[in-house]
Amino acid sequence: MIHQRVRYDDCSNGALIFDPATGTNVNNGVLTVTTTENLNGMTWQNCGRIATNGARGIDRDYTMIVCPDVVNFGGAAAWGQMTGSISWYRSRYASAPIVQMHELGHNLGHSHSGKDGVTYKDPTCNMGNRGSWSDTGSNFCFNAAKTWANKWYEEYHVTVDPSSGSYDGTLVGINAVKEDNIAETGQDVVIKIDSSGETDLYIIYNRETGANNEVPQNGDQVVIVAQSTGGSTSSWRAALSEGQVYTQGGWSGNGNLIVKVCSLETGTPGSARVLVYATGQETLSCDSSPVSAPVNAPVSAPINAPVNVPVNAPANAPVSQPTQNDPCKDNSLDFLFRNKIERNCEWIGKNSKRIDARCQDPAAADNCPDTCNTPGCSAPVNAPVNAPVNAPVSAPVSQPTQDDPCQDSSSTFMFRNKIERNCEWIGRNSERIDVRCQDPAAADNCPVTCSICA
Numbered sequence: 001m002i003h004q005r006v007r008y009d010d011c012s013n014g015a016l017i018f019d020p021a022t023g024t025n026v027n028n029g030v031l032t033v034t035t036t037e038n039l040n041g042m043t044w045q046n047c048g049r050i051a052t053n054g055a056r057g058i059d060r061d062y063t064m065i066v067c068p069d070v071v072n073f074g075g076a077a078a079w080g081q082m083t084g085s086i087s088w089y090r091s092r093y094a095s096a097p098i099v100q101m102h103e104l105g106h107n108l109g110h111s112h113s114g115k116d117g118v119t120y121k122d123p124t125c126n127m128g129n130r131g132s133w134s135d136t137g138s139n140f141c142f143n144a145a146k147t148w149a150n151k152w153y154e155e156y157h158v159t160v161d162p163s164s165g166s167y168d169g170t171l172v173g174i175n176a177v178k179e180d181n182i183a184e185t186g187q188d189v190v191i192k193i194d195s196s197g198e199t200d201l202y203i204i205y206n207r208e209t210g211a212n213n214e215v216p217q218n219g220d221q222v223v224i225v226a227q228s229t230g231g232s233t234s235s236w237r238a239a240l241s242e243g244q245v246y247t248q249g250g251w252s253g254n255g256n257l258i259v260k261v262c263s264l265e266t267g268t269p270g271s272a273r274v275l276v277y278a279t280g281q282e283t284l285s286c287d288s289s290p291v292s293a294p295v296n297a298p299v300s301a302p303i304n305a306p307v308n309v310p311v312n313a314p315a316n317a318p319v320s321q322p323t324q325n326d327p328c329k330d331n332s333l334d335f336l337f338r339n340k341i342e343r344n345c346e347w348i349g350k351n352s353k354r355i356d357a358r359c360q361d362p363a364a365a366d367n368c369p370d371t372c373n374t375p376g377c378s379a380p381v382n383a384p385v386n387a388p389v390n391a392p393v394s395a396p397v398s399q400p401t402q403d404d405p406c407q408d409s410s411s412t413f414m415f416r417n418k419i420e421r422n423c424e425w426i427g428r429n430s431e432r433i434d435v436r437c438q439d440p441a442a443a444d445n446c447p448v449t450c451s452i453c454a
């Protein structure tokens with residue numbers, strides 16, 4: 001069975017490996033928590049609370065919580081804190097590698113990967129959902145913006161500002177690094193196009209091999225995505241084959257931005273020669289051959305050493321340490337609990353039976369998001385760069401029965417337990433959709449028609 005540990009290891013070239021946690025009753029990273037509470041219809045947040053209370057004392061960096069299917073996931077297959085350490089899975093989808101990759105991707109600080117204004121539609125990235133939901137077809141990684149943010153290939157990042165410079169070089173896929181096939185110089189994995197006033201663009205050669213050999217679409221093309229800041233949703237812009245050009249007008253006041261693929265080859269490792277320039281700044285041509293080294297050595301060496309060295313060292317070191325900037329981390333100081341008594345997070349969490357009650361106080365929830373397991377801690381600036389040491393691998397037992405919960409089933413199913421219907425029927429009369437989608441079978445089989453994809 002394929003799961004995220006294998007996939008992250010592959011996609012990161014060994015930089016990010018989630019090791020199974022160990023501890024009392026932990027079996028291969030998995031702890032089973034039992035409860036006498038009625039889980040039927042319970043929110044995923046409350047299911048998560050039960051799970052994390054049961055996992056107290058187990059040392060871990062990331063927690064993947066699998067809740068029974070009867071828990072209310074609000075129409076989603078799973079949720080993940082962004083940025084954070086907790087993800088929640090509806091049992092029937094918990095085994096899908098793409099779901100695990102996606103939710104842990106949120107933990108790492110990624111938003112979704114969209115296309116044409118549709119969230120999740122980017123078919124080149126685990127932060128979309130266009131991949132297979134079974135093991136087969138799950139072997140692919142992340143788009144250019146997310147690859148840049150992951151920093152696993154940082155050595156081979158290059159930034160271009162076409163309003164003052166240009167790029168004529170060769171992109172290789174992430175496979176080239178793993179295969180140790182990347183050239184010492186002149187080859188890159190990700191280009192970031194960064195000009196004042198423009199949304200950043202990112203480019204990769206989406207090589208369909210190795211860790212990425214089952215990428216749903218645009219394999220072996222040069223793919224461009226836009227993303228404004230590290231944690232925002234990316235937007236697929238273009239997939240280029242050999243000879244094709246991406247043009248974006250009015251680039252930072254420097255004419256048209258041009259991204260041109262001069263050549264593509266899929267050998268070992270495979271590479272793509274790419275030009276990036278703004279027409280108001282300069283024009284590059286595929287006919288020139290700047291990839292090869294200059295023929296002539298420079299004639300003269302510089303004659304003069306620089307005259308001036310900088311006189312003043314910076315006078316002041318920064319005065320204050322950054323204050324706590326991780327909203328998912330407990331405050332280490334005392335705070336006013338119930339507006340009348342000084343308490344701290346240790347006290348809040350001292351008695352596991354009281355956590356729920358104490359965390360009702362907003363001051364407790366605000367100051368102790370970790371102890372209170374506050375869902376949806378919002379994104380701090382930096383995604384974790386280091387591989388976490390322990391995490392449950394959580395290879396849940398059951399396969400999802402349906403490949404993609406955001407895709408309507410094409411076959412018929414029992415509607416209201418008594419009549420064979422299909423999604424076309426459910427959606428035929430727009431005024432009836434709401435009523436028909438009340439039937440769980442309709443909602444499960446026709447999540448698109450019933451608008452419950454999340």
Ligand SMILES: [Zn+2]
Pocket residue numbers: 102106112454
């Ligand atoms: Zn998501």
